[in-house]
Amino acid sequence: MTTTETPLNASPVAGSVGFTRKAKAYLALTKPRVIELLLVSTLPTMIFAERGFPSIGLIVATLVGGAFAAGSAGAFNCYFDRDIDKLMHRTENRPLVTGEVTPREALVFSWLLGAAAIVILWFGANPLAAWLGVGAIVFYVVIYTLILKRRTAQNIVWGGAAGCFPVLIAWAAVTNTVEWPAIVLFMVIFLWTPPHYWPLSMRYGEDYRNANVPMLGAIAGAKVVSVQVVLYAWAMVACSLLLVPAGGAGWVYTATAVIAGAWFLYESHALFNRAQAGDVSNKGAMKVFHGSISYLTLLFIALAVDPFIGSAIIGG
Numbered sequence: 001m002t003t004t005e006t007p008l009n010a011s012p013v014a015g016s017v018g019f020t021r022k023a024k025a026y027l028a029l030t031k032p033r034v035i036e037l038l039l040v041s042t043l044p045t046m047i048f049a050e051r052g053f054p055s056i057g058l059i060v061a062t063l064v065g066g067a068f069a070a071g072s073a074g075a076f077n078c079y080f081d082r083d084i085d086k087l088m089h090r091t092e093n094r095p096l097v098t099g100e101v102t103p104r105e106a107l108v109f110s111w112l113l114g115a116a117a118i119v120i121l122w123f124g125a126n127p128l129a130a131w132l133g134v135g136a137i138v139f140y141v142v143i144y145t146l147i148l149k150r151r152t153a154q155n156i157v158w159g160g161a162a163g164c165f166p167v168l169i170a171w172a173a174v175t176n177t178v179e180w181p182a183i184v185l186f187m188v189i190f191l192w193t194p195p196h197y198w199p200l201s202m203r204y205g206e207d208y209r210n211a212n213v214p215m216l217g218a219i220a221g222a223k224v225v226s227v228q229v230v231l232y233a234w235a236m237v238a239c240s241l242l243l244v245p246a247g248g249a250g251w252v253y254t255a256t257a258v259i260a261g262a263w264f265l266y267e268s269h270a271l272f273n274r275a276q277a278g279d280v281s282n283k284g285a286m287k288v289f290h291g292s293i294s295y296l297t298l299l300f301i302a303l304a305v306d307p308f309i310g311s312a313i314i315g316g
Contacts, residue, residue, distance in 0.1 A: 025095035029078050029106055030071030030113070038070050038166045039063060040297055044304035045170035045185060048247070051307045054174050061124020062173040066166050068117035069133040073140040073162065075110040079103060080145050088207035125173035132172055136165035153216040156201075160193030181247030184239065185303075189296070191236035195229040195268060196292035199285040217285075226268075226275035229288065233268040237261035240299060248312035249303075256302035264295040 042063060046054050053059075078085065078096055082103065085091035095101040101109075114137055122130035144159025164186040171182035194216075201208060201217030202225055208218035217225050240257040243249040249257075271288050274280045 021100065025098075025100035026109060028095050029075040029101060029109065031074035031077075034074060034163075035067050035070045037293065037296070038163060039067060041185070041189065041300050042066050042166045042170045044300040045167045045182070046174050047304045048181070048307055049171045049174040058125060058173060061120055062129065062170060065117050065121035065124060065129070065133060066169055068113050068120060069136050069169075070166070072110050072114035072117055073137045075106055075113060076137070076141040077145050079106045079110060080141070081149075084150075084211035084213060087211040088204070090204050090207050121169070121173070125169075126176050128172040128176055128178075129169050132165055132169045132178075136162050136169070139165070150213055153214045153219055155213075156197045156215065157194055160197065161190055163193060164189040181243060184242045184246050187239045187242075188236060188299070191232050191239055192292060192296060194232045195236070195264075196289060196296075198225050198229055199271065199288040199292075202280070202285040203289070222275040222278075222280040222285075226272040226280070230265075230268045230272045233265055237265060243303075245314050248314065250306045250310045250312055252309050253299075253302045253306040254313060256298055260295050260298045260302075264291055267291045 043059065046059060046062060078094055081091075082094075082096040085094050086097045091097065096103060096106055117133050117137075118130050121133045140159065140162035144155065144162060148155040148159045167185040167189065168178055168182050171185075172178055198215075198217045201215035202222060203217075205215075205218035208215045216228065237257070240261060241254070243257070244254055267288050271280065271284060274284055
């Protein structure tokens with residue numbers, strides 16, 4: 001495929017899209033909801049690394065640079081996946097499918113946004129943060145989108161590592177290094193991704209099967225998927241508690257990690273029990289999906305508050 005081919009499902013008025021509609025289409029290419037979720041982990045990690053508030057300039061540069069990097073990766077993903085996006089109801093309204101943005105425009109936009117992200121992180125934070133931004137883009141676009149997504153049911157496990165880079169970027173922006181607490185947080189999100197995404201792929205299993213994308217939730221039965229969700233959920237919660245000995249976390253973070261983790265484990269086991277009984281509904285699967293978002297949000301809010309209340313449990 002070339003960058004000059006006709007957009008999929010192009011509308012006859014695609015060439016006369018107004019400025020506002022065009023701007024919204026470009027914004028949609030960046031997958032704003034994914035960016036929001038990534039930014040939830042960035043600022044709290046910066047605060048925890050600083051043990052207080054970093055400078056406003058550093059916060060803005062890291063958040064904007066990180067958002068641009070994630071947006072660039074999302075836009076590249078839309079460009080390379082435009083053939084399968086038209087086959088799935090969940091993605092059939094993306095700009096490259098509707099023709100609001102041409103493939104050439106999307107590709108140029110992706111490169112420009114990625115370049116801007118690197119420049120902002122390099123000069124607004126430091127070169128290490130910028131290189132980690134490059135790594136996040138490459139991992140999502142090359143490792144996940146081009147290599148894994150259409151070839152293996154483990155695509156989201158390894159490809160999801162791209163979504164873990166924001167905590168490394170945040171930590172590097174503050175400390176100019178990557179230390180054990182950042183690695184623990186990286187692993188928490190890495191282990192969180194499968195129990196977050198696989199229930200969603202169960203809900204949209206027909207879409208993925210129509211597009212011939214081997215998401216585990218689409219090609220394996222609910223019994224198999226629910227077992228994997230439970231195993232990853234336990235590993236995630238256990239990993240989150242490693243921040244106590246490895247990162248000097250205090251009582252706010254620890255209590256939240258235990259309580260929120262126990263709640264998410266309960267929901268995961270509830271999904272497992274329904275699956276084993278052959279009684280899994282789309283609503284039940286999506287409850288775990290939405291619950292995973294709440295869990296991660298609570299965990300990182302606690303991470304941001306933790307440095308201001310009390311001291312480290314170990315060595316505090």
